[in-house]
Amino acid sequence: MARRPARSAPMPLRATSMWRVDQVFLNRKGLRVEVVCSLVNDQGGLRNLSVTAPTEDPVEAVRHAARFIAGKGNVSGARQARVRWTREQATTEQDALIRDRALEDEFLDEFEETLAAVRDQQR
Structure with a gap:
């Protein structure tokens, strides 16, 4: 009788995955972003x-x-998330590569504040 090849244990299924923000892209849509x-x-x-967003700012x-x-x-974190404008908003190819560090700080600050509030509500 032939032996079946040994199988490795399957990866366990997770009910939910924890995600982190990697990149943020901005694009103007009329008077909104x-x-x-x-x-x-x-x-x-x-x-x-x-x-x-209901604003153009x-x-x-x-x-x-x-x-x-x-x-x-x-979503567990947003550390080192990069904020950039989409290619349509960039005037040159080089502009598409430029990170907006001021907006990165704004995003991270607001993200951390909201995440802390959500965690406090869950306790």
């Missing part, structure tokens, strides 16, 4: 969440997006 957050998890998964738009993303509950 669309914010797309690229999220990654510890298993290499990738997903994008999009929200259109980029600072308020990233704050709005940070509150939206942090309020999801399964």
Whole structure:
């Protein structure tokens, strides 16, 4: 009787994955700013969440997006998240590579505040 090859143990299924914000892209849509957050998890998964902020001010738009993303509950952090304007908003290819560090700080501050508030409510 032939032996079956030994199988490695399957990876356990997780009810929820914890995600972290990797990149944030901004795009002007008329008088509003669309914010797309690229999220990654510890298993290499990738997903994008999009929200259109009810303002044309980029600072308020990233704050709005940070509150939206942090309020999801399964996003654990946003450290080292990069904020950039989309290619359509850039005037040159080099502009598309430039990070907006001031907006990164705004996003991270608002994200951390909202995440702390969510965790306090869960206790």
